[in-house]
Amino acid sequence: MRKIVFIPITLILLFCLVTACKKVIHIDLNTASPKIVIEGNIYDRAGPFAVKIFKSVNFDASNVYPPVSGAIVKISDTSGYSDVLTEKLPGLYVTSFIMGIPGETYTLTVNAEGQTYTASSTMPEPVDIGKVYFQNSFFGNTIYPGVNFVDPPNINNYYRLLYSVNNAPNSEINVTDDRLSEGKTITYLIRPADTDVKLKAGDNVTVWLESIDQGVYEYFRTAGREGGQSASPANPTSNISNGALGYFNACSLRARSAIVP
């Protein structure tokens, strides 16, 4: 819904930007002390699953993020299983036995550098993708991938969509909920903000549909908000305690592929 309402703004900006010019500028930005960033996913299957722990850097630094090593990372579920993760690479921790089962609530505990961070996430039931389709944009003849799927009735559902083109993953954030389509077929058209990557006939597109819980949805919804047009950009609402950046997501995952006709 949000997307729909923002179309006019996008269109007008498009019109304006025809005459506009862009250039890279240098701005002196404030610096911040490094913040811990935790990213963990559990899917509805056997593991192993990974938790990544890194630090943020200043804007002017290169995109190399220092790993946080030596942390004690644990994932437990409501059935009483508890899995202490092992650090495989610096900052990369993996599970050994815990399984992802829809309906379970998973709790992540991270002890790092004298601080404790916790998060929990409940894995929803999976939702299958009905169809992957392609649609032309209003302007510029860009091809957008879209999916449809049937929303399970009578419960609040939240979805995250990811896709890859010829096995190259796209990192943009796409989330939606069933607030406006409770129990109906949801069609979701993915409009990439980065217009440099254009789909063409013959491209193989894979779309993943994650059924996520409300806390994870809030994280990605607010993360998707940042950008040039918001008057008050802010950090996304994390489901991890103690001021850590990032998220912990227990989700059911379904995928489907299609070739651009």
Next chain:
Amino acid sequence: MRKATKLIIFLFLISVLPLYSQQKLTISGQIKDAQTGEDLIGAVLSVKELPLKSIASNAYGFYSMTLPSGAYEITAQYTGYKPVVEKVILDKSLRINFKLSEQSKNLEEVVVYGRRKDENVTKTVMGFQRLNTKEIKNIPVLFGEKDLLKTIQLLPGIQAVGEGRSGFNVRGGAADQNLILLDEATVYNASHLMGFFSVFNSDAIKDISIFKGNEPSEYGGRLSSVLDIKMNDGNDKKFGVSGGIGLISSRVEIEGPIIKDRGSFIISARRTYADMFLALSKDTSLNQARLYFYDLNAKANYRIDEKNRIYLSGYFGKDVLGFGNTFGINWGNATTTLRWNHLFSNRLFSNTSLIFSNYDYKININSGVKMNIISRIQDYSLKQDFQYFGGANSTLKFGFNEVYHRIIPGAITAISNVSLKSLTNKYAMEHALYISHMYNLSDRLSVEYGVRLSLFNLLGPGTFNTYDSSGQVVDAVKFSSGQSVKSYFNPEPRLTLNYVLNQQNSLKAAYSRNVQNLHLLSNSTSGNPTDLWIPSSNNVKAETSDQVSTGFYHNFNENKYEFSAEVYYKNLQNQIDYKNGAELNFNDNVESQILTGIGRAYGLEMFLKKKYGRFNGWISYTLSRTERKFDAINQGNYFPARQDRTHDISVVGMYELSRRWSLSATWVYYTGNAVTFPSGKYNIDGKTMFYYKDRNANRMPSYHRLDLGATWLRKKTARFESSWTFSLYNAYGHDNPYMINFQDSKTDPSRTEAVQTTLFKFIPSFTYNFKF
């Protein structure tokens, strides 16, 4: 408060009562343009024998002056017009209509008398500016589309939100804290095409007044300012057609008498035609696009007899944007005002207005899903104003205003494949009672004081939630239709003092309280046509502001120059901001997304204007600070509001080179808005994310721009007139930032970069204008 009310009543009585006990006679009538019959607003009558007594015509060109019997020489003056002198023997009450002729264009440096020529010094009003369309016609503007709303942003204390953005900020107020009135009707969205143009077609506008928070008590409902725009009445002598053909739009205007000297009408229309060029394109993605706006202003007036006159005015405007039949959005305002002027006596003037105002947007989508969304805000209003002319020393204004607001936040029709539910409609009633008295306490000291009592009532039907600070519902109460859900009663005292030191200098001071019960939810930097107005409720409190200001006013060189310096301090309560990631679109619980806080704003405004001569113009400078304080933002500390601007400078110059050529230039400079830029970055799922520390801790680069304009009067005869207007916007092509985006570098993926977008550089335009 009781004490204050008693004091006001007492002051009122001592000032009005003596007038009844003396036998004096009244001169009253209309002040008009001799050629067109247009009423002249704020034209000044002065009496030679009583040099300190003078009075201005009201918004309908009516004046009334009460004097002891005797012989007088009375002069009527108005900017750009030749003064008219009448010798009168006042032995009975008289009715005299003054007809002023426009000053012919003359290269000789003639002294053109102003409204009151020293109004700047003597008028008991602060934080006030008035412009008429003629004064600004040569100022260069974007795409050559002359625009009153853009021009007032060159005055001190009034800031543009930014290039290519709608709205303006007055003394640190938000864009929704300005009351914009077009013939008394509220205009909720004053911009076309996201703010590149204002909705006011300047051909249709006669006069524009702006009060920067110190408005007299007949106005109310917004915190920061009142922009009072009056439409032309039309020529009641002869038919005429005028128009202009420009690069972006064309406009045409027809006016004429209904019955000669008794009534007239005027219709002005304008339309942009960028879309017509798009239709010629072979590109299917372009030729199906729709992108245009149009405006229609119409007004008629008829004088039934000497005591009764009626006016009907209307505005209708629309922006249309769409693509084929798959998607469309349109939005616009419609207003209608029916007015009845009645003279109860030659000293008591009455105006009754019935006003309708509507702003709506409609979205239709027909691709995959199918639906229509309609959102609107409507006002039905009755306004009764009385003006009692006690004499040259005393004018009393009183009256009431009743407004019924109907807000349809989002109604859904023609739906398929979505289970979107319409949002709950909101209803509210606004009542106001006001009294205001202008009184000269002595030859030097004058005062205007008054109070506005406002009562806002949120009405049922519906279920009304109360939210806690985390946004959870703590209480939900069901109300039936018309039941009062929540009310806010506020007395709003207003006071302005003027102490005239001598003919050239005066000191003024003012205090005013304003209350606002309608709030615009807007969390984007540009402002969107889909931004939603909400009424005060259990969760959203009435916003209030208290402003104190003082100033020094100086005229020199025979009133050719005027100077003013004002300082103000403003305290704001119940200000609105949004939670992080607030969902403002199509959310019935939108009030749970709101934060409430306080604000303060203070500043110094300086203004130097050369009013007459071949060269005229002004320099305005504002030094200011605007801050907000919310518990949930920046650890509860004061932080700069987005519109906080340290320096703001405008220079406007107009020069009459010859009888045919006039040149103009404007230059603006201002400190960049307060913004939030990232303080760090990290990576999530392969995407670079930015880390934000404090709200509004950064600044956009400062903005500056020079615009040039020239007008060439090609032909001027009694029957036909034509001219060309040329302008160059951003003449030295400075890269002013429209926005700055942070992103991964396109050339070096291991780095991030800041990218600035600039909208307009060297934009030339020309317009052909005609009149016959």
